Structure formats: C-alpha cells, structure tokens
Amino acid sequence: MIDIEKREEFDIEIDKTVGKPFIDDAKFSTRNVDVFYDDKQAIFDANIDIGKNQIIAMIGPSGCGKSTFLRCLNRMNDTIQGCHISGDIKLDNEDIYHKHQDPVLLRARVGMVFQKPNPFPKSIYDNVAYGAKLHGLASNKIELDELVEKSLIRAGLFKEVKDSLHKPGTGLSGGQQQRLCIARTIAIDPEVILMDEPTSALDPIATAVIEELMIDLSKKYTIAIVTHSMQQAARVSQRTAYFHMGHLVEVNDTNTVFTNPEHQLTENYITGRFG
Amino acid sequence: MSFGVIITALLALLLLGYFIGRKRSITLSKERSQKLHSLPQYYGYLIAFWSSVPALLILLFWAALESSFIISAIVTQLPMHLQQLSTDEIGLFINEIINLSNSGLIAEDEVKRQAVSRYNELTEFSTSIKSAIVFILAFVGMFVALSFVKPEMKARNLVERLIRWAMIGCASIAVLTTIGIIFSVIFESIIFFKTVNVFDFLFGTHWSPQEAIREDQIGGSGSFGALPLFVGTLLISFIALVIAVPLGLMSAIYLSEYSSPSFRSFAKPILEMLAGIPTVVYGFFAALTVAPFIRDLGESFNLSLSSESALAAGIVMGVMIIPFVSSLSDDVISAVPQSMRDGSYAMGATKSETIKQVIIPAALPGIVSGVLLAASRAIGETMIVVMAAGLSANLTFNPLEAVTTVTVQMVTLLTGDQEFDSAKTLAAFALGLGLFLTTLVLNIISLYIVRKYREQYE
DSSP states (O other): OHHHHHHHHHHSOOOSOEEOOOOSSEEEEEEEEEEEETTEEEEEEEEEEEETTOEEEEEOSTTSSHHHHHHHTTTGGGGSTTEEEEEEEEETTEETTSTTOOHHHHHHHEEEEOSSOOOOSSBHHHHHHHHHHHTTOOSSHHHHHHHHHHHHHHTTOHHHHTTOTTSBGGGSOHHHHHHHHHHHHHHTOOSEEEEESTTTTSOHHHHHHHHHHHHHHTTTSEEEEEOSOHHHHHHHOSEEEEEETTEEEEEEEHHHHHHSOSSHHHHHHHTTSOO | OOHHHHHHHHHHHHHHHHHHHHHHHHHHHHHTTOOOSSOHHHHHHHHHHHHHHHHHHHHHHHHHHHHHHHHHHHHHHSOHHHHTSOHHHHHHHHHHHHHHHHHTOOOSSHHHHHHHHHHHHHHHHHHHHHHHHHHHHHHHHHHHHHHHOOTTSOHHHHHHHHHHHHHHHHHHHHHHHHHHHHHHHHHHHHHHHHHSOHHHHHHOOOEEEEEOSSTTOOSOEEEEOOHHHHHHHHHHHHHHHHHHHHHHHHHHHIIIIISOHHHHHHHHHHHHHGGGSOHHHHHHHIIIIIHHHHHHHHHHTTOOOOSOOHHHHHHHHHHHHHHHHHHHHHHHHHHSOHHHHHHHHHTTOOHHHHIIIIIHHHHHHHHHHHHHHHHHHHHHOOHHHHHHTOSOOOOOOOTTSOOOOHHHHHHHHHSSSOOTTSHHHHHHHHHHHHHHHHHHHHHHHHHHHHHHHHHHHO
16 A cells, blocks of 8 residues: 555656745755765755744655755764765855864754764763863853753753752653753754754653743754654744655745645645655 | 493484474374474474483483492402501502503402402493483483373473573583682682791792702792782783773774774774784793893893893783773774764764763773773783793882793792692692682772763663
C-alpha cells in the first residue's frame, strides 16, 4: 500500500518551492543550497529565509533532508566526512561558508539543541558554564555564577536543580536534561537556536514544558526547529517549511500550511496519507 | 585400559549419544504425531551430556585419588620397621617401588619385590575397576537419559541449565586457581617470616640473600632488606609510565579523533605489534642500544655512568607498554558517543577543547584501567631489567644508577639448584607476596577511580 502511494508521490512534480519562502526581515537567507554526502545528493536547491525572532518549523518524512539542512546553518555538517555543500547561506548578510569564516565562532552565534539530550559528563553547573568558559564570557566566579543561574532560570530549570548544581547533569530526567542542554546553549547568548527534534525523546509533559520555553525564547532568539510532530509545528511556529526527498516543497505561514496547503505533497503529508 | 583410550571412547560415546538422542526425539515425535518441545539437536545435546560427562568426572576423580590409595595400601602391608620411618623416607621408598615397577627390573630385596608385585596388582585392579565403572556409568547414563526423551520434554530449557552450570564451573576454576596461588604464596611466606623479621624484610635497606654455606665463609651474611628492590621496581615502573602514558594517550587521541579511517586501520595494528615483541628482544634493545647511548650522552656531559641504568630499562619498558595505554584508550575514546562531540562543537568549541573538556573526562575510567594494566605489566617485567638495569640492589632514586627489581631477584633466587627450605629460596615467595599486594593495591585504586567516575558520568 505504501509502495503504491510512494509511486504516486513520484508523479507529482517538485519544480520550485511554492508559498512564501522569502521575507523581508531575514536572519538567515539560503540560496541555491545543494548538499551532497559523497555522491548522494541530500538537498536540492533549497531557497528560504528564516525570519528574525521567529520560530520556523521544518517538517517532512524521515530522510527528507530537514535535519541535514538544519545542520548546514551552523556548519555542523563540516564534521561529517564526505559532506559537501554548495550555494549561499547568509547570516545577517554574511556568508557563513566564506573561507575566512571560522565555523567555531559561527557556532557560538548559532547554537544547537539535539534530538537526544546530550549533557556533558560534568556537573549541572559545569554543563552550563562550559560555553561561557570557552568564550570567556565571565571574567570571574561571581559573574559566572550569575550567568549560570540566569541561563538555568531562562530554561525553566533553576527551581528544580538549584540545590544540586554540582551533581552530574546526566543524573537528571530526560526532559530536565533537554532543558539543561537549552540552558547551556542560551548561556553563550547565541543569535539563533537550531533545534533538531528536541522533544522526540521526551514524554508529553516534558514536551509541553519545552514548547512553552521555545515560545518564550523566540522573543529574544531566532529559532529553527525540525520536528516530526505536526501538532508541535502548529503549536509553536510562525512559519513552516515542508521538505520532501531533499526538495524544499513549500514554505508558508504555519496557519496556511496546516489549513490550506498550496502543494499537493504538503497536503498529502499533513493529512497523513504518507509519512 | 589406559587413560587415553578411555577418554577417546568417551568422546565417541558423546558423539554417538548426540546422534541417538536426536534420532530418538524425531522418531518419537513422528510415532506419536506430537510436536517436539525443542529442536531435535537439544535432545541430542542432553543425551550426549549424560552419556559422557558424569563418566568423565568419575574418571578424573578416580585418577586424582588412585595413587594415594594404592600407596597407603602398600604402606600398611610393609614390615613394621619400614612403617616407622619418617614420611620423607617412606616417600623415597615408594618412589623406588614405582620406579622399579615402571622399569620392570627385579629388586634384589625380598620386601621390595613383594611391594612391587603388590603395587602392580593394585594398579591393574584399579585400572580395570575404573574402566568398568566408567563405561557402566556412561551406558547407564545414556539409556536412562534416552528413556526420559519424550516430545513434551523441555530439552531446550534443560540444556540451558547445563550451560549455566558449565559456565559456573569454568568461572570457579579460574577463581579457585587464583585463591590456590595466593594461599601457596602466603604459606611459604609465613615460613620465611619465621626466620626473617617482617619489618627487617620490608624496611631493611640491605639486600644480599647469599647465605654462608660453610661456617667460616666470609660475606654472604644473608640479609633480606627488600626496600631497595621495591624502590627499584617503582623507579623503573615510574620511568616507564612517564614515557608510556603521554605517548600512548596522545597517539590514541590522534588515532581516534584526528586521523583518517584508512590511516587508523593501518597504524593501529602496527602500534599494537609493539606488545607482541618478546621482552627478551626489548632487553637486547635496551642493553645494546639505549643503555650505551645514555652512557655516551653522559660522557659528553663529563658524567661517568655505568652502562646499566634504571633509565635505559625504564625507557624501553615504556615503549613496550605504549600499546596497553594507546589501544585501550583508543577503544574507549572511540566509544564516547558522537552526540557528546556534536554537543561540544555546537557550543563553539574547537576540536582540542572538545577532547580535553568532554571526551577525555568521559573516557577517563577506561583510560585509567589502560594505564593501570600498563603499570602492572611494568611492575611484573623481568627480562628488560635483567639486561639493562643490572642485578645490584642499590637503594637510590637516581635513574642513572644501576638498580634491580623484585621480579629479577625472584628469578635469581629460584634459578639453579635450590633447597626449598632455606630462607634464600623462601624469600622469593615473600617478594612475590609483596609484589602481589602492590598490584592488588593498584587494582583497588583503579577500581575506585573507575567507579567514582562511572557514577558521575553515566
């Protein structure tokens, strides 16, 4: 049954991204981005703007390239052998793949939260202080303490851990670990936060806490989130991009995508005909 | 029937039992048109087990006890004056009887002749009884087990239980052997400490185990101060670790984090080859290349050094144990999940920052066990020290002087013709005990470190 439907999908032309991929107040703008893993092309000609202080959700079936695309934005793909990227990706009109661009500094501006919570094997305090120490954001212990506390408060974790700051971060529950990872990301005060399925390993309650947190954070940060949950995309994001087999099919306001999608493939996906 | 023949026959029975059991289960299942609980081979395994293993155990048990029974039977039959001899003398007498019996010569002494014939009779009797019991047991085992084969028999679960017991057996053999070795060392050491004071042994600074054979012999006072040996051991091991830990750890980091997979697959086996070189060869290398080099280097600074030094032995030993550190560390570093690295890179950390702050702490328990394995290896090493560091027991911390180690002295104490009741020989056991306790302490420390970090990081 799936096979038949898949075949049907192949018949539908993916010519050009439909909807409104471009906006005025763009934080990130990508043009003609192709990504290859060795010879296999994972992203075909992606053109999209990511708006400032907005949440953009990237949805699509597994293997559609949405995570790959997200990892282009902070050059995490550089660490994968055989990965090759062409096209323009600009952060504040600055080419992040320019040869003078330092990916290490870029990643301090574009933070990332991963699918599986990955706190470092350190104490809760040291997890949050990690980035600040790397980038010299605090000049003394008092400043560092303040920064850690502030970040934990912003991530909504402080109340739960304030008495156990020096216990290992790995001892927390899954949802707390993920909030710890968010706290450590916001501790270095990035401009953009990329989230790669940040709640897929969490239960619904922890998910709700993190979604609230995302909405709160979007007042200050630009957030791009990859998610498998369409409800989540609908709940948190202002804009939604739909990826299909490496193609960026449609970008629109979240409302439009979920109520009145322009592209047939998008409609098939959100109505659950495949996925 | 000889031992070898019985064993071969039992192995044949084992195979036979397997096929019969398998066949029988299939036939029964067909006859009763009932589905087998387990696959046919499990019934085969069960029959094979019962038709050989109990018989084999009895055989081994019998073989272990046979000789002592025969000997005591002979002794009770000896004339009174012989029975009253000391244990050692009776042992000698019995040995003579056994030798006579094996060589087939006729003893001239009537008592001995009788003893030999009695010995031969008893051995023959024991062998035939043994063969009979073993084969009866094997066949009874096979047929009784076969009579239990039914399609509804839970053969698979029974085999599982047998395997469990087999594993317990193997594990206990290893543990019991260790305990046996420890006790033998402890008992011999206790005898040694009856003649030499424990504190004199542990804290004495003069080591000269040669004892006077004649009363008027000069020197050879027999003094057993083991401190220089332990200091020598620790000095050489320390030098070796100073060489091996940084080199091994850095190469592990390079191999797992920086090098390309193709280079790694080629370099790692070569590095591991270092551990496969016989230590004698390292000893040569140390004595003929490194030690003269150090001496010549010293001369160029106007130092007159001997060609034997702790430094030479330590350096070469360090090279030898590099793979213990590098290979284990490489494995644990590679086992650190990629998500840790991603997390750190995503925070804007460079590669070396990530390694230093995230990967090494996460891999620390494994690295520590690698280092301690290397340390135990260094402490136990003998050959390199004999060749490059010498035999003189100097109490010194100067790496340029000749020293000796515990293991080297144990070898010199025990090589050649030795009586096993002199303090000189028994000292080897005391040294062994000391060495064992040293490595035990090292192991306890490593376990403690590993557990402490495990708790923190998992």
